[in-house]
Amino acid sequence: MIFRLPGGYLHGIPWKYGPAFLSLDRADERNGVAGYAHVALRLAAGKTALPACVLKQITPRKTHDVWVTASWYHEPFQRGAKVLPPYINIQFNAAAPTAAESMPDGESLLFNLETGRLLEMNQRRRVSANEWRMPTIDLRSVCSATELKNLLDPDYRAGGGGTMVELGPVKP
Numbered sequence: 001m002i003f004r005l006p007g008g009y010l011h012g013i014p015w016k017y018g019p020a021f022l023s024l025d026r027a028d029e030r031n032g033v034a035g036y037a038h039v040a041l042r043l044a045a046g047k048t049a050l051p052a053c054v055l056k057q058i059t060p061r062k063t064h065d066v067w068v069t070a071s072w073y074h075e076p077f078q079r080g081a082k083v084l085p086p087y088i089n090i091q092f093n094a095a096a097p098t099a100a101e102s103m104p105d106g107e108s109l110l111f112n113l114e115t116g117r118l119l120e121m122n123q124r125r126r127v128s129a130n131e132w133r134m135p136t137i138d139l140r141s142v143c144s145a146t147e148l149k150n151l152l153d154p155d156y157r158a159g160g161g162g163t164m165v166e167l168g169p170v171k172p
Contacts, residue, residue: 002020002068002069002070002088003068004022004066004068007021008021008022008023008024009021010022010068010088012070013043013070013088013113014072015044016044016072017043017044017045017072017086017088017113017114018043018044019042019044020041020042020043020088021041021042022039022040022041022042022066022068022090023038023039023040023041023042024036024038024039024066025037025038025039027060034060034061034062035055035056035058035059035060036050036055036058036092037055038050038055039054039055039058039090041088041090041111041116042116043088043111043113043116044116045113045114045115045116045117046116047116048111048116048117048118048150048151050109050151051143051147051148051151052147053139053142053143053144053147054109054118054121054139054142054143054147054151056142057107057121057123057137057139057142058092058107059092059094059105059106059107061094064092064093064094064106065093065094065104066090066091066092066093067090067091067093068088068089068090068091069088069089069091070086070087070088070089070113071084071086071087072086072087072113074086084110084119085112085113085114085115085119085155086112086113086114087110087111087112087113087119088110088111088113089108089109089110089111090108090109090111091106091107091108092106092107092108093105093106094106104124105124105125105126105132106123106124107121107122107123107124107137108121108122108124109121110122111153112153112155115153117150117151117152117153117154117156118139118151118152118153118156119153119155119156119157120136120156120157121136121137121139122134122135122136122137123135123137136157136158138158139151139152139158140158
């Protein structure tokens with residue numbers, strides 16, 4: 001787990017990729033629910049600010065738990081292989097799960113640590129007591145080419161449909 005400290009500093013990212021910062025600015029609340037007006041990731045490779053078309057894909061909620069994870073120890077990325085490059089994953093989750101839920105609904109953004117560009121965006125939605133659907137959002141269908149110009153990594157994955165994930169029995 002990467003820790004987001006005051007000022008947005010991401011503690012735990014190796015200096016090779018950083019220093020790393022995550023800026024999150026909430027939009028004005030209406031009816032007790034707010035989305036994000038600005039989200040930006042700054043790495044050694046540069047700054048990536050999410051355009052409005054991507055921010056609209058993050059479900060507006062009263063509160064969000066934002067989790068940041070990363071991996072840079074796995075096997076190096078090779079074109080055509082299933083292995084990811086070093087990455088950072090930012091998850092926008094519904095409020096912290098209750099004891100009966102092990103994983104909240106939410107959205108996640110997967111960035112390449114080496115380029116700072118987006119590899120994939122997913123939604124996670126509960127389908128039953130212990131199953132979630134995790135479709136990949138094809139941002140090319142909701143954003144213009146201009147909005148995506150400096151956002152998407154060359155290995156961007158638009159995905160295909162939605163994986164069903166079963167976590168086994170969920171404790172009440």
